[in-house]
Amino acid sequence: MGNDMQDEELLMRIEQQDQAALALLYERYSTPVYSLAYRILGSTELAEEAMQDTFMKVWRLSSRWDPAKGRFSSWLLTITRYTAIDLLRTEQRQATPEASGLDNVTPPADDTARPDDPLLHDGRMLRELMTRLPFEQSQAIQMAFFQGLTHRELAERLNLPLGTVKTRVRLGLQKLKSLWTETTETQESN
Amino acid sequence: MQGKNVNNESQGNDTLRDLLPAYSLGLTDPEESALVESLLANSPEAAAEAAEYQAMAEALLTSAPQIAPPARAFTRLMQAAASPTMPTMPAASPRPGAMPTPAAPLPTTKKTVVTFSWRERLILVAAAAMFMLLFGFNLLALSRLDGLETRLEAQNDLLRLFANDSVVEFTLVDQRERRNEARAFVLCHPDERVGVIRVENFPVTEEAYQIWLWRGDEATAAGMLYVDADGSGTVVVEAPQAFRRYQYAAIEPRDPALQAQITGPLVRGRLYLGGI
Numbered sequence: 001m002g003n004d005m006q007d008e009e010l011l012m013r014i015e016q017q018d019q020a021a022l023a024l025l026y027e028r029y030s031t032p033v034y035s036l037a038y039r040i041l042g043s044t045e046l047a048e049e050a051m052q053d054t055f056m057k058v059w060r061l062s063s064r065w066d067p068a069k070g071r072f073s074s075w076l077l078t079i080t081r082y083t084a085i086d087l088l089r090t091e092q093r094q095a096t097p098e099a100s101g102l103d104n105v106t107p108p109a110d111d112t113a114r115p116d117d118p119l120l121h122d123g124r125m126l127r128e129l130m131t132r133l134p135f136e137q138s139q140a141i142q143m144a145f146f147q148g149l150t151h152r153e154l155a156e157r158l159n160l161p162l163g164t165v166k167t168r169v170r171l172g173l174q175k176l177k178s179l180w181t182e183t184t185e186t187q188e189s190n
Numbered sequence: 191m192q193g194k195n196v197n198n199e200s201q202g203n204d205t206l207r208d209l210l211p212a213y214s215l216g217l218t219d220p221e222e223s224a225l226v227e228s229l230l231a232n233s234p235e236a237a238a239e240a241a242e243y244q245a246m247a248e249a250l251l252t253s254a255p256q257i258a259p260p261a262r263a264f265t266r267l268m269q270a271a272a273s274p275t276m277p278t279m280p281a282a283s284p285r286p287g288a289m290p291t292p293a294a295p296l297p298t299t300k301k302t303v304v305t306f307s308w309r310e311r312l313i314l315v316a317a318a319a320m321f322m323l324l325f326g327f328n329l330l331a332l333s334r335l336d337g338l339e340t341r342l343e344a345q346n347d348l349l350r351l352f353a354n355d356s357v358v359e360f361t362l363v364d365q366r367e368r369r370n371e372a373r374a375f376v377l378c379h380p381d382e383r384v385g386v387i388r389v390e391n392f393p394v395t396e397e398a399y400q401i402w403l404w405r406g407d408e409a410t411a412a413g414m415l416y417v418d419a420d421g422s423g424t425v426v427v428e429a430p431q432a433f434r435r436y437q438y439a440a441i442e443p444r445d446p447a448l449q450a451q452i453t454g455p456l457v458r459g460r461l462y463l464g465g466i
Contacts, residue, residue, distance in 0.1 A: 019271055026267060030259050032252050039254030048263050052270065053464075059271050070248075077251035082463035086434070089462075090358050090380065122245075123252030130253070144217045145250055148463055151217065152363050162367075166208070173211035173243065180246050 007072040014062045022059055029073065030055075032119060033080045040084040040146050046091060050084040057083070073119055085148035129179045137172030144169060202229050206236050214243030215250070220404060220438060221454065356380065362439055362459035366452060372421075374441055374457045380434035385427050389441065392421040392456065397445035402455070403429055404438035415441065434462045 005024065013021035030051065037050035057079055058065075065075050130138050144154050155165040206229045212218050213226040230237050362374035371391040378385030387401060398414035410430055417423040429436065440455035448456075 019268060022271055023264070023268065026264060030263070031256050034259035034263070035254045035256045036251055038257055044260070048259060048266075051259060051263060052267055055267050056270055057464075074248045074251070077248075079464070081251060086380070086462045086464040089360065090356055120252050120256060122249035123254070126246065126249040127253040127255075141215075144212075145215055145247075148460065149217075150219055150460060151212065152219070152365070153459065156361075156363055156370075166212070169217065170208060170211050173215065173246075177211070177243060177246055180249075181242065 008067060011058075011062045011065060011072065014059060017059075022055070025058070026055060029076055032073070032077060032123075036077055036080050037084040040081065041088055041091075046087055047084070050080065050087050053083050053087075054080045081146075082148070085146075088147065125183060126176075126180065129176060129183065132179060133172050133175055137168050137175070140165060140168040141172045141176070203233075205229065206233065210236060210240055211243055214240050215247045219458065220407070224407075350382070360439065360459055360461055362441065362457035365455055365458050372457050374439075374459075376439050376459070376461065378433040378461075380462055381432050383429045383432055385429065385433055386424065387415065387427055387439075387441075388422075388424045389415065389417060389457070390422050392417045392423070393443070393448055394419060394421050395443065395445040395448055397443065397448075399423075399441050399456070400444050401425070401427055402440045402442065403436040403461075404440065405431075405436050410436075412439075414444075434464065436461045437463060 005021075007025075007028075010021045010025050014025065033054055034047055034051045037054070038044065038047035041047050041050060054076070058076065065072060069075075130142075133141075140154060140158070143149055143157065144151075149157060151166050151169065152162060154169070155162045158165065206226060209218055209222055209226050213223055218226065230240060357377060357379050360376040360378070362376065364370050364372040366372075372389070372393075373391060374387055374389040376385055376387050389399070392399065394417060396416075398416055401412045401415055403410045403412045412429050413425060413427045415423050415425045437460065438458060439461055440458040442455040443449055443452060
């Protein structure tokens with residue numbers, strides 16, 4: 001089976017319970033899936049469990065992916081995020097309750113692996129841009145996104161008024177988007 | 191009239207501006223999301239901006255430092271994929287003591303004519319009445335037994351729930367502006383339909399509170415709850431499906447006096463996000 005097979009074709013084969021297609025999909029996406037799960041859970045064992053659960057959901061329910069609604073990688077990583085957040089709540093552990101930034105996770109050995117991977121390019125850029133936000137805004141965005149907290153839950157966790165939390169998240173995301181657009185346009189013009 | 195429309199439009203724009211970033215990253219409550227979606231339908235500029243935020247959210251998913259998973263994870267996954275998802279049920283074996291299939295046709299019965307005296311008829315009527323009476327008692331006992339069995343099943347469900355290591359306690363928080371005292375705790379297991387809800391510091395009322403479970407846009411009534419003089423209460427809830435299917439839980443008052451003060455739910459919180 002060719003390694004250049006498109007995601008759509010792999011998913012069609014997975015729907016027919018083709019294990020070779022699942023193996024290829026795993027080879028393609030296991031690192032971003034595991035990394036996201038580890039970022040949320042802060043434990044290698046739990047990240048492995050979340051990854052297993054994610055790929056098994058794809059194995060059983062691949063037909064639920066609708067190409068018209070977005071890329072497969074986004075769908076897969078969204079499932080990973082939700083699965084890991086559910087597991088985080090199940091384990092009743094807060095991997096990074098005082099998250100100060102994305103770099104509070106143990107630096108991995110192969111963070112620079114796959115430097116040309118387009119899937120990871122945007123993520124690396126965003127991680128760098130996040131460091132340019134004020135600490136409070138970056139903290140609020142990351143806690144909300146990686147722990148699945150709503151504004152109210154975030155306010156409770158940070159012991160802050162709801163309005164303050166909403167403002168932090170909004171200002172942080174607005175600034176991040178502005179930096180993101182600026183950087184993307186600069187890269188495109190180069 | 192026109193001035194009123196302009197005001198509404200301006201309010202809508204402010205709401206959209208405030209909520210759009212958080213909505214695009216999936217951080218808003220269901221009501222806030224519904225509000226943003228209704229406003230987005232009439233604003234192509236805001237829809238384009240939402241798309242930009244969503245692209246950023248996708249990048250956020252890959253922003254974690256990249257780590258390769260351990261090699262054993264691949265083997266584990268392939269083993270799980272190779273195993274059948276639904277175990278096949280073994281063929282039903284005959285129960286011990288079950289009636290064997292007759293090997294030969296039953297012998298034909300002889301027709302005989304029986305006549306009864308009045309005394310015998312009286313005994314037969316009395317026996318029939320006794321039989322009907324016993325049958326009635328039996329039915330009553332069975333219905334009581336049925337009720338006991340249901341209660342026993344519920345108790346078993348609860349015992350199973352509390353004995354399970356994967357039981358999670360979710361907190362539902364006060365939804366009122368500048369009020370933070372009402373709380374509810376949902377104790378459940380992702381694969382079970384039975385859970386326990388405990389509430390604290392609820393406004394005291396003799397009326398019930400309605401419990402809701404949300405799955406996507408669909409709300410399911412999951413029972414009622416009464417609070418005591420301290421505003422506390424506990425109830426066992428039985429959801430139509432396993433709890434992992436529900437993304438939110440909320441509790442709202444049914445007391446009209448409280449409804450006038452509290453719009454929407456009193457407390458709300460997230461449950462499970464996964465499941466596709």
